Each structure stands twice: as structure tokens, then as C-alpha cells.
Amino acid sequence: MSLVLNEEQVFLKDSAKKFASEKTPTTHFREVRDSEIDNCYDDKIWQEMVSLGWTGILVPEEFGGSNFGVAGISSILEELGRTLTPSPLFSTAVVGVSLIKHASDDVKKDILTKVVQDGLRLCFAIEESNHHDPVKISCEAKKDGSNFIISGEKSFVIDGGFADKVIVACRTSGEKGSKEGLSLFVLDSDSKGLTIMPTKMVDSRNAANMKFENVKVSSDTLIGKEDDAYEIIESVLDISRAAISAEMLGSALQAYEITLDYLKEREQFGSKIGSFQALQHRAAIMFSELELCKSCVIESITSFDEGGNDSERLASLSKAKVGEVFHLISNESVQMHGGIGVTDEYDIGLYLKRARVAEQIFGDSNFHKNRYAELTGY
Amino acid sequence: MENLDQFRKETKEWLEENCPPEMRKPMGPGDVVWGGRNCKFPHPDAKLWLERMGEKGWTCPTWPKEYGGGGLSFDENKILQEELMAIRARPALSSFGIWMLGPALLEFASEEQKKKYIPEIVKGEIRWCQGYSEPGSGSDLASLKTKAEDNGDHFVVNGQKVWTSYADDCDMIFTLVRTGPQEPKHDGISFLLIDMDQPGVTTKPIKLISGKSPFCETFFDNAIVPKENLVSELNKGWDVAKRLLQHERNMIAGMGLGGAGSAKKKKDQTISSGMATMAKTYVGEEEGKLANPGLRQKIASFDINSHAFSLTMRRASEESKSSNSGPSPASSMFKYYGSESNKLRYELMLEAMGTKALGWEGEGFGPAELAITREWLRTKANSIEGGTSEVQLNIIAKRVLDLPQ
Numbered sequence: 001m002s003l004v005l006n007e008e009q010v011f012l013k014d015s016a017k018k019f020a021s022e023k024t025p026t027t028h029f030r031e032v033r034d035s036e037i038d039n040c041y042d043d044k045i046w047q048e049m050v051s052l053g054w055t056g057i058l059v060p061e062e063f064g065g066s067n068f069g070v071a072g073i074s075s076i077l078e079e080l081g082r083t084l085t086p087s088p089l090f091s092t093a094v095v096g097v098s099l100i101k102h103a104s105d106d107v108k109k110d111i112l113t114k115v116v117q118d119g120l121r122l123c124f125a126i127e128e129s130n131h132h133d134p135v136k137i138s139c140e141a142k143k144d145g146s147n148f149i150i151s152g153e154k155s156f157v158i159d160g161g162f163a164d165k166v167i168v169a170c171r172t173s174g175e176k177g178s179k180e181g182l183s184l185f186v187l188d189s190d191s192k193g194l195t196i197m198p199t200k201m202v203d204s205r206n207a208a209n210m211k212f213e214n215v216k217v218s219s220d221t222l223i224g225k226e227d228d229a230y231e232i233i234e235s236v237l238d239i240s241r242a243a244i245s246a247e248m249l250g251s252a253l254q255a256y257e258i259t260l261d262y263l264k265e266r267e268q269f270g271s272k273i274g275s276f277q278a279l280q281h282r283a284a285i286m287f288s289e290l291e292l293c294k295s296c297v298i299e300s301i302t303s304f305d306e307g308g309n310d311s312e313r314l315a316s317l318s319k320a321k322v323g324e325v326f327h328l329i330s331n332e333s334v335q336m337h338g339g340i341g342v343t344d345e346y347d348i349g350l351y352l353k354r355a356r357v358a359e360q361i362f363g364d365s366n367f368h369k370n371r372y373a374e375l376t377g378y
Numbered sequence: 379m380e381n382l383d384q385f386r387k388e389t390k391e392w393l394e395e396n397c398p399p400e401m402r403k404p405m406g407p408g409d410v411v412w413g414g415r416n417c418k419f420p421h422p423d424a425k426l427w428l429e430r431m432g433e434k435g436w437t438c439p440t441w442p443k444e445y446g447g448g449g450l451s452f453d454e455n456k457i458l459q460e461e462l463m464a465i466r467a468r469p470a471l472s473s474f475g476i477w478m479l480g481p482a483l484l485e486f487a488s489e490e491q492k493k494k495y496i497p498e499i500v501k502g503e504i505r506w507c508q509g510y511s512e513p514g515s516g517s518d519l520a521s522l523k524t525k526a527e528d529n530g531d532h533f534v535v536n537g538q539k540v541w542t543s544y545a546d547d548c549d550m551i552f553t554l555v556r557t558g559p560q561e562p563k564h565d566g567i568s569f570l571l572i573d574m575d576q577p578g579v580t581t582k583p584i585k586l587i588s589g590k591s592p593f594c595e596t597f598f599d600n601a602i603v604p605k606e607n608l609v610s611e612l613n614k615g616w617d618v619a620k621r622l623l624q625h626e627r628n629m630i631a632g633m634g635l636g637g638a639g640s641a642k643k644k645k646d647q648t649i650s651s652g653m654a655t656m657a658k659t660y661v662g663e664e665e666g667k668l669a670n671p672g673l674r675q676k677i678a679s680f681d682i683n684s685h686a687f688s689l690t691m692r693r694a695s696e697e698s699k700s701s702n703s704g705p706s707p708a709s710s711m712f713k714y715y716g717s718e719s720n721k722l723r724y725e726l727m728l729e730a731m732g733t734k735a736l737g738w739e740g741e742g743f744g745p746a747e748l749a750i751t752r753e754w755l756r757t758k759a760n761s762i763e764g765g766t767s768e769v770q771l772n773i774i775a776k777r778v779l780d781l782p783q
Binding site: 263283287292293295296317320369374376 | 650651654655657658663666667668674675677678679681682683685686687689690692693696697708711714715768770771772774775776778779780781782783
């Protein structure tokens with residue numbers, strides 16, 4: 001796969017960089033966080049993203065999208081990650097859109113068009129336990145004539161507190177833990193019997209717990225085939241894992257650069273602290289680790305668009321590596337800032353908080369190391 | 379693109395015709411061809427293969443044609459390497475001349491020097507070794523004391539070098555010498571090419587913890603070096619030295635890519651991890667998973683880093699493709715990561731093999747097992763030679779990250 005971006009992707013990345021520095025620097029995140037808005041994002045900013053076409057990057061042209069691919073949207077997320085820009089872009093334009101692409105033509109036309117034009121917000125309800133597990137699903141959907149009745153609970157639904165549509169992974173047959181018997185449905189978030197309980201996470205963003213009590217959905221809302229959603233789920237998860245890795249890489253790079261600047265300016269014992277070898281070596285190790293992360297991310301995000309045959313493993317490679325390195329950098333950055341590193345006034349703590357939540361999204365490093373080993377035959 | 383397809387076709391045909399069958403068999407430890415005046419060939423085909431590749435300049439594919447190199451572009455060379463790999467051809471020639479000295483000569487040497495020395499390297503006629511470190515000058519290389527004194531049309535060299543790889547089999551040594559004893563230490567060093575076939579140069583092997591002796595001490599006792607063997611200007615040798623070290627670091631970094639551990643998806647779509655496959659034979663498996671979960675987790679971490687590292691080497695090569703810039707201070711990152719990774723590879727192999735990796739010689743251990751034990755000991759030098767890991771981190775901090783002195 002390509003290890004350098006093409007012109008189109010570079011253009012998207014540059015415009016996202018400009019957007020992030022002009023419209024959503026970290027002061028924007030702070031404003032939203034400290035405002036009365038529970039959702040932790042600014043709808044005005046969201047609409048600007050929509051008008052820039054970002055929600056349509058994975059949408060086929062026939063539904064108004066640009067089809068610029070996973071590398072395109074991920075490059076944008078990387079830049080937004082630098083300034084911790086809060087928005088439903090990942091849950092909607094990456095996860096949601098990728099799932100809806102497998103729905104019926106009518107559903108696709110309806111939902112994708114609205115996502116591109118109006119910024120309709122999507123979320124994916126899959127998790128049921130404290131750790132990511134795409135097959136440990138017991139939320140069930142029972143067939144009832146031409147309808148399904150959904151009952152069960154979901155947790156850690158990213159942006160679930162405010163989404164307009166919910167895509168839910170259910171068990172239509174088989175045992176909890178089995179790859180067979182999974183089905184996907186899309187429904188309105190105000191559906192009867194669906195209770196959404198927003199959870200405010202440590203990074204100030206939104207996730208939600210959801211309770212489905214005999215929620216009736218038409219079989220037209222089925223995404224893919226009944227009992228047969230596992231492959232769709234995994235393929236969408238892989239795209240999402242690669243894309244969130246790109247966002248995490250952006251955040252990690254920024255946290256690192258902030259820290260490097262601090263090492264060059266802070267003085268103790270009459271010297272810049274960056275002249276101390278104890279800190280220099282740690283900074284050099286972090287530099288090396290970030291270089292490795294960049295390669296994992298770019299190889300992974302381009303593999304989907306170029307039809308690579310190793311996308312699954314590359315997604316796990318990225319998520320595992322970037323997760324571990326963002327963890328390292330967020331910890332080291334706070335330590336190297338000393339006392340001010342643990343104050344709310346300095347941005348560096350914000351990256352630490354974001355790191356831990358992002359690490360959990362669709363599998364932490366342990367999950368993906370294990371998966372990488374399985375996919376490699378051990 | 380059309381030209382490249384044509385190039386691939388011609389290359390394939392040429393290799394088919396010219397690479398002898400014996401040279402397509404896997405290599406044993408004694409099969410490396412180092413070239414030189416007293417070159418030992420493991421097989422007559424190896425000699426033939428070197429002659430043919432040397433004639434074409436393909437031992438140094440991207441070096442300029444005018445000095446005997448292959449004159450290939452980045453893309454052509456990539457194709458050549460792919461086609462060599464496809465027929466599992468052995469390297470026709472391995473040498474420090476190719477990896478280290480040649481690139482530095484192309485950049486710093488005079489036209490006469492290039493015309494004389496580069497073709498010899500390409501054809502493997504001269505075997506070179508490196509005279510850098512001294513007993514008192516390791517990490518602080520620039521403090522070196524071996525001196526070269528002006529004696530009219532030649533220099534007289536006295537002093538001692540250490541860690542000179544394979545010096546006892548080499549013909550020439552590229553050497554850092556002090557020519558300006560009054561100057562600040564970096565500004566009094568010159569780069570000399572010294573013929574070892576003279577009474578003033580003697581070597582003595584150093585026995586390592588691995589039991590082998592790939593390195594020597596080299597002594598200069600009134601060695602005579604003609605003036606025309608000075609590369610670059612007098613007292614400007616440190617610039618050449620630094621550049622050459624970057625090439626050396628890239629070479630050592632490449633070891634981090636070694637076959638055993640990096641899990642790659644091959645063209646035939648089978649995925650495997652050399653390390654995990656090996657570990658399974660010693661540890662066993664349960665339901666397809668390596669039986670020892672702790673070791674499995676460590677191998678997965680290793681494979682992930684190894685995979686990420688090889689992608690990064692590839693990315694750096696693609697990024698430098700257009701700029702043609704050669705190695706940079708960032709090569710310290712590759713040296714650091716590659717050598718640490720190679721050490722870890724062998725530590726993990728030891729862990730997987732248990733007591734089977736702890737044999738020294740004789741019965742009870744297979745030859746491959748004994749070789750791994752020795753190689754494990756050898757890898758301990760990876761993060762010392764060519765500048766220690768700590769020196770690499772210093773270079774990254776100062777020259778890449780621009781942290782204050």
C-alpha cells in the first residue's frame with residue numbers, strides 16, 4: 001500500500017489543518033466543555049464540516065458524496081485530533097456511513113443523502129461489556145411477522161447521547177460469543193421503547209448507555225442479511241479502527257510537540273530542561289515510536305482504498321501500536337511538564353484524558369495484539 | 379511505466395540466463411562472498427556469479443555507470459531487487475565497500491580516487507575494513523589519537539585501531555587519523571585510505587563472548603600512506619566520517635528487519651510469524667494458539683513493532699525517492715530501533731527455546747540451536763557498534779529534535 005499520501009489526500013489534510021487551527025483550536029474544545037451544552041460539540045461547527053463535504057467523504061457519488069475514501073477522512077481526523085476537535089464526524093461519517101452502505105437501496109438513499117446534506121447524526125450501538133468484544137452480543141432481536149422486536153442493553157455508544165439514528169448490533173440466533181446469528185438494524189433514536197442514558201466521559205465527550213425494551217423495527221431496516229452481519233461488522237470496525245488510530249496519532253503528535261516546545265523553554269538549575277540527557281533520551285524514544293505510528297496509520301488507512309488483502313491485520317497493527325504510543329506520550333508529556341502538567345489550565349492534561357477514552361474505542365492495545373496474533377496464525 | 383515493464387522483462391531474462399543454479403540455493407554461514415585479493419569462494423558458481431553481476435554493475439545497482447555501477451533509478455533497482463528475490467538469488471557480493479565506503483567516496487572523493495576505488499568495490503576486487511574506534515576512543519570517537527605525520531609525498535601513520543571488522547582478511551582500511559594535533563578535536567581529523575599489505579600494518583583477532591572473532595585490533599607502526607590516499611581535505615575528515623557513519627547505521631538498522639520475527643503477508647497470502655512458528659515447536663500450541671500466553675503476548679508485541687519498523691524503513695525510502703537525499707540524522711532512529719529490535723528478537727528466541735538455546739557445543743543440540751546461542755551473544759554488540767544506542771538518542775535529541783545543548 002502507499003506510504004505517502006496522494007495529492008487529493010494531502011489537500012484534504014491541509015484544509016482540515018487550516019480548519020482546526022482557525023476554527024477549532026483547543027480553546028474551542030474548552031468553550032464547548034465549559035458551556036451549558038451537554039453534547040460537547042458545537043452544532044455550528046458541525047454544519048461547517050457538513051458544508052465542506054466531510055460527512056460525504058465515504059459516501060458514493062450517487063448519494064451526493066465524494067467517495068474520497070478512508071485515507072481521505074482519516075487524514076482529516078488526524079488534523080482534528082491535533083486540537084481535540086469535538087464533533088460527531090467519526091461516529092457519523094466513518095462508522096455510521098460505512099454501516100449504512102450495506103443497507104437496502106431505500107435506506108441508503110434516505111440516510112446517506114441526509115448525512116451529506118443536513119449532517120444527520122449516526123451512532124453505532126455494539127458494546128455490551130466493559131471491554132470491546134464484537135461477538136459478545138446478547139441484545140436480541142426476535143422476528144415478529146415483518147417486524148423485529150429488540151430487547152437488551154448497550155453501552156459505550158460513542159455520540160449516542162445525541163445521535164438522530166442508532167445502528168444496533170443484535171443477536172437473532174446463536175449463542176453469545178458466536179460469530180453466527182448477528183444482525184444489524186437502523187432505527188430512530190426516539191423510537192418507542194428505546195431509553196438513551198448519556199454518559200459524560202473523562203474526555204468530556206459523550207457516550208451513552210442504551211436500553212431496548214421491546215423496540216419494534218420493520219425488517220426493511222435490516223442492514224445486510226439476517227443472522228449474517230458478522231462480516232459487515234468486522235469490516236466496518238476495521239475501517240473505524242484505522243480511522244480512529246489516525247485521530248489518535250494526530251493527538252499524540254500534538255501532545256508530543258507541545259511537550260518538546262516546553263522542554264526548549266522551561267528553565268531549572270539555570271538551564272533549559274531540554275538540555276538534560278534524562279529528558280532528551282525519553283524525547284528521542286518518543287520521536288522514534290511516533291515515526292513507527294505514522295507508518296502503521298498510513299499503511300492501514302490506504303489499504304482499504306487500494307484493495308489491500310491485509311486490511312484486517314493492518315487495522316489491528318495501527319490500533320495496537322498507536323494506542324500504546326499515545327498512552328506513553330500522554331503520560332510522559334504530563335510528567336515532563338511537571339506541576340503545571342496536572343493543572344486544568346494547561347492543555348496537556350486534556351490529551352491524557354482523551355487518550356484513555358480513544359484507546360477503548362473498538363478495542364484497546366491488548367485486544368488488538370491478541371487479534372494480530374490470531375490473524376498471523378498463533 | 380512501459381519502460382519499467384520492459385526493464386523487468388529484460389532483467390528477468392538476464393537473471394534466468396546468468397544466475398547459476400547453485401546461487402539460488404539457501405545460504406549457509408560460510409557462503410557469504412566478501413571479495414578481495416584473496417577472496418574465498420564457497421563454490422565455483424559464486425565466482426561466476428560475482429563476475430557477471432560485477433560486470434553489469436549490479437552489485438551496486440544505483441551507483442553511476444561511469445564508475446562501474448549499474449546506473450539504475452530507484453524504481454529500476456526496486457525491480458531488480460524484486461526479481462533477485464523471486465529467484466532467491468544469493469547476494470553476489472557483500473562488503474563494507476558497498477555499504478559504507480563507496481557512498482562516502484562518491485560524495486567526498488576526488489575524480490581520480492573515484493575512478494580508482496569505486497570500480498574495485500563494484501567488482502569485489504578489494505576488501506575494505508573500517509579503522510575508526512581506538513582503545514581510548516569509543517563513543518567519544520573524535521578524541522582519536524592515531525596520528526598521521528606529513529613526510530613529503532606521503533604520511534607516516536602510528537597508532538592503534540580496534541573493532542576493525544575482519545581486518546585479518548582485508549586488503550585496505552579506511553582510517554580516521556589525527557593530522558592536526560593543535561586543532562579542536564573535530565577539526566584535526568583526516569580520512570585516509572591505507573593499504574594493509576605492508577610491514578607497518580599488523581592485525582590481531584579479538585575473541586568475543588560468542589566464541590567468534592569477527593573483529594581485530596589493527597596496529598600501525600610507521601605505516602606509509604601516499605598523499606593521494608587522503609579523501610577530502612586535510613583536517614576535514616570528520617565530515618566524511620559522520621556521513622559514512624550514517625551509511626553504517628542504515629546498514630545495522632537493516633538487521634532489525636531480520637527474517638525470524640517480522641510477520642509479513644506474502645504474495646501467496648499465507649501469513650506467518652517466523653518467531654511464533656519457531657516458538658510453537660518448542661512450547662507447543664493449544665487450539666492453534668501458542669501454549670504459553672505470556673510468551674505469546676511478548677511475541678505479538680515484538681511482531682507488531684517489527685512490522686511497524688519495516689513499514690517505516692519502506693516509508694523513508696519512498697519519501698527520499700524524489701529528493702534523492704540519502705541518509706539523514708534520522709538514520710540514528712533506524713539504527714537505534716533496528717539494533718534494539720534485533721537484540722529483543724534473540725532474547726525472545728532464547729525464551730522460546732528454553733534450555734535448548736543454552737548449549738555451547740557438542741551433542742544434545744542441533745546446529746541451528748547452537749548458532750542461535752552464538753548469534754544471541756553477537757547481537758549484544760548491535761547496540762554498541764556504529765555508535766551506541768545512547769549516542770543515537772543523543773543525535774536524535776540534538777540534530778533532529780533540536781533540543782538545547
